[in-house]
Amino acid sequence: MSAERGASLASEGDFLIERHIADAMNAAHWHDHVELNYLLDGQMTYIFNGRQEQVEAGRLVLFWAAIPHRTIAVTPNAPLVCIYLPLVDFLGLPIDRGVRQSIMQGRFSADARGHAADAILLPQWVEDWQFGDAARRQLVLDEIKLRIRRFVLDVPVGDHSAARPSAASGASAAVRRAETLTDLIHARYSEPISLPMLAKLAGMHPSTANKIFRGILGIPVNEYLMRYRLARAMQxxxxTDAPILQIAYDCGFGSSSRFYDIFKRRTGTTPRLFRSSLGREGRAD
Structure with a gap:
């Protein structure tokens, strides 16, 4: 099963763990889960939050998949375990608040040190989830939540460089230019920006900017901007308990009606129901 297929299955909002051979994605995608990846062998490279991130065998990685992401390079026949944890389950974990916030703000976290037990436990979790009864499946979920808590304990608190890593030294000119565009989006998503404005700030022609961006992330600049705005709104x-109208303006949607329309079309629910599903009510708008 491909990573895109697994993410599609997980997009319904349920927990999922599966194993497949890692492959490159045709385009960046997103889904409302905290995702954990564990390569049993080989390497792969993500474009996540507009940056290149290396994933190595034997090192668990964790990120919020509502941030657009794409695998662009994969070692042939590399076995990968993917875990998709619903956001509500992640938010319910008793973990450091600063680390949780940094993850939701776009941090791509790798385990500080490899744990030999992971190479045994993760394939076992896949098997138990696929073939086990309800009690065994619940045990898998409980054990994964405990593993995440251990993972978070090893994540340095306040290390903001982890949320915005520098480009790999061998990054191509196209990747660096795509990173420039994503940096601008991350800095200005709350403003009424457009592709021509972003391209001008990046020193590119709009059609060139969009072509480069499509080549690296597989989606247009405006699509990335919309998905990034939605991710920030979901965060x-x-x-927070901020009124939905304030969130709509803070995240660049311009009006609450436009925010509701886009949010419903893209997520299948409304901002209010999404917030309620996480056990928050917020203040009246």
């Missing part, structure tokens, strides 16, 4: 809905 505020999950972590």
């Amino acid at each position: 505020q809905l999950a972590e």
